[in-house]
Amino acid sequence: MSTHISVPGAPAGAPGTGPRPGPSEPPVLETVGLTKHYPVGSGGRRGAVVHAVDGVDLTLHRGRVVALVGESGSGKSTIARLLAQLQPATGGRLMLHGEDATARGRRAFRRYVRRVQMIFQDPFGSLNPVHPVRYTLTRAVRIHQGRLRGDRLESALTTLLERVHLTPAERYVDKYPHELSGGQRQRVAIARALAADPEVLLADEPISMLDVSIRLGILNLLQDLRDRLHLAILYITHDIASARYFADTTLVMYAGRVVETGDSESVTQDPKHPYTRLLVASAPDPENLVARDRAEARGEPPSLVDPPAGCRFHPRCPFANALCRAEVPPLLDVGTGPGGVRREAACWGFSDRDDAPDVPEVSAP
Numbered sequence: 001m002s003t004h005i006s007v008p009g010a011p012a013g014a015p016g017t018g019p020r021p022g023p024s025e026p027p028v029l030e031t032v033g034l035t036k037h038y039p040v041g042s043g044g045r046r047g048a049v050v051h052a053v054d055g056v057d058l059t060l061h062r063g064r065v066v067a068l069v070g071e072s073g074s075g076k077s078t079i080a081r082l083l084a085q086l087q088p089a090t091g092g093r094l095m096l097h098g099e100d101a102t103a104r105g106r107r108a109f110r111r112y113v114r115r116v117q118m119i120f121q122d123p124f125g126s127l128n129p130v131h132p133v134r135y136t137l138t139r140a141v142r143i144h145q146g147r148l149r150g151d152r153l154e155s156a157l158t159t160l161l162e163r164v165h166l167t168p169a170e171r172y173v174d175k176y177p178h179e180l181s182g183g184q185r186q187r188v189a190i191a192r193a194l195a196a197d198p199e200v201l202l203a204d205e206p207i208s209m210l211d212v213s214i215r216l217g218i219l220n221l222l223q224d225l226r227d228r229l230h231l232a233i234l235y236i237t238h239d240i241a242s243a244r245y246f247a248d249t250t251l252v253m254y255a256g257r258v259v260e261t262g263d264s265e266s267v268t269q270d271p272k273h274p275y276t277r278l279l280v281a282s283a284p285d286p287e288n289l290v291a292r293d294r295a296e297a298r299g300e301p302p303s304l305v306d307p308p309a310g311c312r313f314h315p316r317c318p319f320a321n322a323l324c325r326a327e328v329p330p331l332l333d334v335g336t337g338p339g340g341v342r343r344e345a346a347c348w349g350f351s352d353r354d355d356a357p358d359v360p361e362v363s364a365p
């Protein structure tokens, strides 16, 4: 469950803006056709399911950030849980370094978790209030690095705290969660994840519960970890403006499906899918660092128990025609962005079919 968030947009020319070259290595983590259907609870119709995630292809590369953007209920957190293997998928494949990564058994799961770590939205909820930072980090170090003691343990704790810029480490190591600010707690949660020396960090709304003034600091830290530790980061957010600032690639989700993907600059500045345009139009001014509450995109997302046939966005789309109501649009090529990153949109308006709707070209304001 996420809160309604407000956003730090990026000033033009801020660190981290601007496209970076495309990935030069094969993906570390990859999904093909990832699907999750939840049975509807007791009292519901027999056999009815919530179509939370349907047929999602996603690739994460080391040293790069992918943003997963969409309204509440679009399936973002479900994808994070599936990638973390906290829940089994209903269908599709999950691959780590090109090999099936589905963990069968506790040892395989532990091995997987060492490679793929997750941080959550609520740094207060995810840290045990009765234990100081030392306990939390020592536990993580011992799980992932063996039973270090004495100076070696102390040095491992200092390294972790320094990696998340909580310095000098001795000022923080014996603090309890309630003695830290929200941003400091999130840094401790990130340090705990880093104890595993992971390749992938799944960050589910990592800044949305933090004070506006410290959000940018956490994104800058994650960017620094991306570069220094060569981490692959999945950044889940409601906020398309922060995706532009922080992520190399952006995937836009609507009602369990990916509707647009491409380099973040193009997706946010020249959105193609009518839903992405709606999201961009209702985001705060991306040049404005003083965040304000974001307006929700107009209209209601559909029921995921009985999702609309064809394009799931068609009931809200001003351009929808009979084709959109009948057939699911595949992700269609809509050009390439800077760095040669391929752009795709799941909208019939970009097909060359005779019965395709007319979707006018509009750039974001």
Ligand SMILES: Nc1ncnc2c1ncn2[C@@H]1O[C@H](COP(=O)(O)OP(=O)(O)OP(=O)(O)O)[C@@H](O)[C@H]1O
Residues within 6 Å of the ligand: 001, 002, 038, 039, 050, 051, 052, 070, 071, 072, 073, 074, 075, 076, 077, 078, 079, 304
């Ligand atoms: N355990 C579950 N059982 C049944 N339905 C679920 C379960 N978990 C999630 N859902 C449903 O799946 C859909 C996708 O939820 P999910 O939490 O992934 O969306 P989200 O985009 O992350 O939204 P938010 O930003 O609000 O967390 C929603 O309709 C949600 O109600």
